[in-house]
Amino acid sequence: MKWLARILVSGAALTIAGTALANDDTLTKTKDPKNWAIQLGNYEGQRYSPLDQITVENVKSLRPAWSFSTGVLRGHEGGPIVIGDTMYIHTPVPNIVYALDLANEGRVKWKYEPRQDLNVIPVMCCDTVNRGVAVADGKVFLAQADNTLVALNADSGQELWKVKNGDHTRGETLTAAPLVVKDKVLVGISGGEFGVRGHLTAYNTESGEMVWRAYSTGPDADVLLDPQTTTMMGKPIGEADLGVKTWPGEEWKIGGGTTWGWYTYDPELDLVYYGTGNPGTWNPVQRAVDNDRAKSDNKWSMTIFARNPDTGQAKWVYQKTPFDEWDFDGVNENILADLTIDGQERKVLVNFDRNGFAYTLDRETGELLVAKKFDPVVNWATDIDMETGRPNVVDQYSTFAQGEDTNTKGVCPAALGTKDQQPAAFNPQTGLFYVPTNHLCMDYEPFQVAYTAGQPYVGATVAMYPAPNSHGGMGNFIAFDAAKGEIVWSKPERFAVWSGALTTAGGVGFYGTLEGYLKAFDLKDGTELYKFKTPSGIIGNINTYEHNGKQYIAVLSGVGGWAGIGLAAGLTDESAAAGWHEAVHPERGQGPETAADVTVDTAGLGAVGAHRQLSDYTQLGGVLTVFELPSN
Template sequence: MGAIRFACEAEARSSSGLAAAVLAVLLLPVTAAAQGAGGEWTTPSGTVQGTRFSELSQINSANVASLVEEFSAPTNAVASHEGQPLVIGRTMYVVTPFPNKLIAFDLDSPGSVRWTYTPGADVYAHGVACCDTVNRGAAYGDGKIVYNVLDTTTVAVDAVTGKEVWRVKLGDPHRGETMTMSPLIINGKVLVGNSGAELGVRGWVQALNLKNGKTIWKAYNTGPDAEVLIGPNFKPHYAKDQGTDLGVTTWPGTLWQQGGSTAWGWFTYDPTLNLFYYGTANPGVWNPSMRKGDNKWGASIFARNPDTGEAVWAYQLTPHDGWDYDAISESIVADLKIGGFPRRVLMHVDKNGFGYTLDAKTGEVLVAEKVGLATWAQKVDRTTGEPKVISEMRPHQGRITENICPTPLGVKEFAPSAFSPLTGLQYVPAINACNNFEPLKALYIAGTPFMGADLEFLPPPGGYMGELVAWNAAKGERAWSVTETLPVYSGVLATAGNLVFYGTLERWFKAVDATTGSVIFQTQLECPIVGNPIAYSAPDGTQRIAVYTGVGYLAGGFAGGPCPAAAQQGHGPSPLAAAVAKLKTNAGPKPDAESGMVHVFKLP
């Protein structure tokens, strides 16, 4: 059972619950209040702004305790189910982990399948995926369901017939490239990025034509300005990010060519500014002694024009990343009042432990405070944009650096947060863990692990490893948190019913009061939850909540192993899974399960 921690007990007691929250949302600017999904869920985060906020309120804090399961359906796949379904009209679309089948469920006959599309994925990709053979979901546009296959193929499927419309191969698994992220569709373009930083690939993003899959533009995340699509309109806010060809000059020799900095996380978009945002992964080899310099543009956030790919600004959160602090977390677009003035902002809780509130137009840091335990840096200097790194916490080859917090899993990993305009809070799935870290000499061989690291997880501070944190991004402070025994690896859904939904590695699916954090509903499912809940309107016009179950070898290591147990038992090329397994944590006995599942809940 989770324990609630209030940052301010007085504020919590003064809340008048759902009525006050509904009044609050009515008083917010239209731009913020409109950033919610309606009866359908057509894009990975519900909205292009990345809010994961549903405007549906039939299920609310007054009645959610009575939720019942309407149906559950197998995906006939194992490994971590990290994405979320789409719902368009009377059909639910589910993309499975490898081999990445697309299943169309008939919502008029709950649990029945209209059709299944099989992309014919190259099995070679299964063996080079860094950290489980996952898929983070699809996007819908122009009558097509579009998603990425692990083997670096992007496919478009007719949403009605299930027939393939187009497919395009974008990378080479034999060189270590894979694709796990969910696309974002903007202005007739499909925005995608690659994975594989742990194998020394070079990160990129591309825009594909939604009609035929042809590449419109491609931008690398390391290398010369011409290849990063940095031109005269590139205006970073901070001096540390200004200069010519920094994607080359901040690296030794030609190591930028194996510089990682992939874009395997979440993309968001501001329709007003016509900018899309994404974060980049670690700068290649984990051993920082092998790559002196800031290593741009690893561990950075980019703002780009989706029509041209041109970079408008960039901000490197963790220069010379020596801790594997990818910046791939979502950057949610919203309107907040900062210092008494309304600002269009990005809310980004980074692996490195800081919650950043950035000006969406310029990349200026407006707020940067610690969301969780971070021993590697004192603070972020808002004048320079630089983190104030504690020197003894910088890893170096030849010695073990002890008690680094957070671990390479971060205070927040890939699991996406949600933002509610009703409460003004960002709801963050968090991890509370520290480690000892030793960089090792690594040799680059294409298509093999290029990491150079050994690490050991330590007993969690405070005796718990996970939290759901309600974060006030305008002030840089916690409102409340719910602690969990194991890391919170599921995504979060906020709704107009003053609710927040999430799942745990102990198999609990929960709903909490968005204002106070009180747990109102929970039910234990057959496998741990690393998927992202969604809300939608069923054909009968009433609200539903859906979520996946099923976990693979990495996150499953915290929970006593994969579930279903048939999931891959190996550790993959990353040292993370082996370190997690040594902790010997356990979520207790698991019922027999043969497949990942999608579960759907409704009111009686």
């Protein structure tokens, strides 16, 4: 209890100190547990609610209260925002935003449907998803697929301003949820599979004017990095322009490092945290300097950045997977918490990376404190060197060491990662993190690929399958002790777990499954307490709020995303697989490949084969479902 009290006191101090720094409206609304005012629940990204009406004892009585069809198929990631009497929900392309009246059975207050060039759809790598809107200062901020950032009046849905953040004809798209910090709205970019150059950009919330843009690759001036003051592993970087030197030639200009994940913020330290994605192309041989892995970190892809939100200047960086050889995208959320590690209270950042390692860092200095596997089958590296922060790569599973046109078999995890963007949750009462995970391995064959703007720049054929000699399923939901780097308990699932988690003060947590189940569990031991099958598979994030004195649980279901791309895009037979295969590497042949040349195992960048049985359990459909306890 003393440990818990320290967490609560330090959290309160962080909020008070940050009031003058953070967006006042966002802070005020996230402090009220009746709201779910930000996609990750709070600036720290904890996805924790102090609401406690729903408990271990009564959750079994949960029932659907009402539902709402979004009118859109494809994958529904992200989740509802609730502020007072209004719920804001979003859809995949065409990126509709609805404002629903909670005081009137979800009546539509207003609907905004943007007009955008639907030619953006073919350049969206892994479904036409969108991870949600941000609401602050009387505005709703929507990042549209076609790279338009738009500000809407939160009461009427009227357009206030809009600005272009990229060019879809070059493969750039927008899928991430914006984050409002102070008077700025932060937005990233997608398109790592199209050879785009990643960046994070800050726009003024009132005018839409660009304030700063920080690139993920290139000269220090573009990355907004000072090698003498920006630190890595607690020491100044020292050498200039590593974002150029660690790439061959001008490959950094098409180097990926996209920023389509989640952003968190510490108001006390006044730092924004986010991760950058995979380097383009997936073929590591084409990204090697002098054919030497040691020279080829491909900075600053696969990197956690801590930046000043006013200037964009990087305070510290940490590259998790230098010279990524497996598409272990580094964009997953960075959860901020205060933990006791080796007897010392630390302000930490916890990241569950696609590469299968969980990282605990000091969020003020970037010092690496703990780095451990959060799935035992991970084999591409033995461990993380705690002095250098670098992984110790196993050559047997190195796609670079094995070489081009060689199928490296049995790599764990698969490119879907041990965890993708589906956000984990922290619970201050237990001190544990609750993590949706994938339990997949892959075969990976890199090949030469030519860059053409707006065309896929992949350069690898991938087949994914359940981890062998295991429970036979493709997912686990786990509780993890980030102070020790240990799995506390693990629940196997039939398919990859692709929803965001939620924990509450009632001792109950929630997550969703690809089959469509909303599941409630006991935070202590993972015991399943309740489940309900929604109309479609869940890849959205479970949220909770209170209205008229009652706690509700809300989730968007609608199967899709990378894990569900087979259903979402119709890649369920060999002809569809062949069409996708031709699209991702048209340079390979003397004309189109046929269905006989390609199996469904490699369709959808490998995800379709892994989830080929998903259609036996669910189908497409975008539906919001709201749950309640029965009235006394």
